[in-house]
Amino acid sequence: MKGKLRPVGSPVPSPRIHEHQELPWAAHYHTEFMGSGTEALSLAVAIAIRRHSQVSTPEVIIPAYGCPDLVSAICAQGAKPVLVDLLPNAPHMNDAGVREAITPSTVAVVGVGFLGIPERLEELSGICREHNLLLIEDSAQCFPPASASKSHADLVVLSFGRGKPINLMGGGALLIRSDLTGLAKEAVGHYPVAVLKVGTKWLVKRLVFNLLMMRLPYYVLERLPFLGIGETRFHRLETISRLDLPERVLQAGLRDFQLRPLIHQRYDIELAGLDARGWKCLTSDRSEISRNDLQQSVPLLRYPVLAPSTDLRDRALAVLNSAGIGASAFYERTLPQIDGVEAAVEDRDYPVASDFSSRLLTLPTHENVTSADVTLIGRILLSVTEL
Template sequence: MIWYGDLAPVGNRISLESREECLLENQFGNYQYWLDSGTSALALALLDAKANFPDIDKPRAIIPGYCCPDLIAACVYAGVEAVAVDISPNDPSYDLAQLRLHLDSQVIAIIAVNFLGISERLDELSKLIADLHLRTRVIEDNAQWFPEEIGRAQFKSDYVTFSFGRGKPISLLGGGLLWAKEPVAANAAAHIEPSVHSSFTLKLKIAAYNLLLKPQFYQLLNRNPWLHLGETRYVPLEKIEALDAYRRTLLSVNFTRYSNRENRLSQFINKTVIDCGVQTLSDHCASRQKRLLRYPLLCPDSESRDRLLLELSAAGLGASPMYAAAIDQIAGVDGLVIVPHALVNAKNFAGRFMTLPVHEQVTQAYLARILAALSSFR
């Protein structure tokens, strides 16, 4: 509504307060690589994994059937074939039976996505690799999640990646991090170019971003039919750069803000959608859930999803379909991903899935309107 303004699907304000000391550098041990994007971090992990399999002519990496096309962009940059494997029914994690069918000595890596804060079944992936006597690396993709406390997170994967892009848990409008168990191979690290970003330009972009997150200003973008906000499409990765010095000085304060931010909105939404029967995510997701970037809502069918999405969107309440299709149907990926079996579960998931906002702009008034719309669902 005009007098309320529109909520963005995701995004918190970025602090411009600088500190020379980067607290997060103490979190990730010796082998940490601060880069210009989460996609670059993922590409560097793939380059290093590829360097560890010099005898494989056509290395492959497995990606989930419902995911961001940036995973394909990282694979293409690294010269690794992306193989899409279906997800589980009503669950964004891999269908382990399908994964087993396509896991062989040509697969150098499995990309395990932490989906909005719902982690992949990492122990089961590691066991599957061990049972098949393979050396396949596991890359934990945490672009949509970040640990809340320094020193508390423990990582088991060979590589762990994070993103500081727009709308991420800690957003700096760009930036990424790769943590690795071992130092990255020299021929992989050679891809990292120096940053060319200007601190003055970044300050202006961040100031504009903060302004546009306000519902009254975001409405001007959201209601413009020419902008296609939130549209998912493939964007190639052209190069890997180091994280610029200015963004590094913003990390500590923005991490502290992230850690201290209230995170109770998901609980209110969760109770409502369960009570009214609209949430059909697998019960297995709850045990793997950490702090949520957006609230994930899997409706009973595509018709009810479309109806609820239309109602919430028309009211400017920040609902989003996330990725509107399985990965092989995303614009621009044709010919860039191998799909050995139909992505039946991923297609079904995409047709029934949507997200609800849980960021700092969701005031009690907005929350009440979201809960009222959900409660009236039948």
């Protein structure tokens, strides 16, 4: 097949008039739409700081492996990101490390969902309650958020940008638990409101965006070096705004997500033999989240696999991409190793997170992945392992 299968991202859905379903979290959270997921997280940090107004230099705990936008959102509020190492062979923060990182200046802990795999929010919630901290669920990569049904988190971050579970070409949301709306009101009102207009310009942008996600256009775009597609970069958060998001745009995103095929289940079957060769499919660590109140699996953003070694991961990446499969090492390194981040965090090693980042391989799970693609991927990974 000509072209290249993109690593992540679903097409932007078409809004319809008079479409409505209740938001999955409506029973527990108030929704505040924001200009981006990063801006939503920064607002969550602002609320946590307001709750601990006596702290002069607030600190926020995050995992040592993650998106540099975590750091951007925290620094934009004048707070300090405090990094915690991971559990072995997992995307979750080490519980003992979280406890050790807590100081009198800590105001919040951010539990970050990973490619559709939620953090262990119940454990983190218990730690936060012990120390009177706010728990922020960063669900930018997970939908619906794990707190939608059990409300473990005080605040929940969603993102509607490119490459996220619901792609609306931008925007995000902060879900504020009902008992915190009074505290949050002043912090929220501090930011201006931008209006998203679904007119001709937006509709044309949607058509072009969706066209560029197809195999041949993506193949061409990826080879334009000035675009930096797939690169992990640190960007300072300069502005924060709320967003007036038309309901029909969000409703289209919800509908599209619910109709998405469960590609990760095909990988579970095709890659079952890799475990015996030293690979680890991280879907085994995934909690099943309800869809429409039924205990069913929901789509993964990408399919994450840990290779036995960095060398084997890199060989697999090279062969997969040369075969037209958009496989990725994702962030590739820990947060302190990303240019621009090192100035904002403590300069130290995080050995488990470093090992995780050096062996991680992610595979596409969007609706354009075919059974033939999954079969090809399985064949390539097995052949690379046997070399």
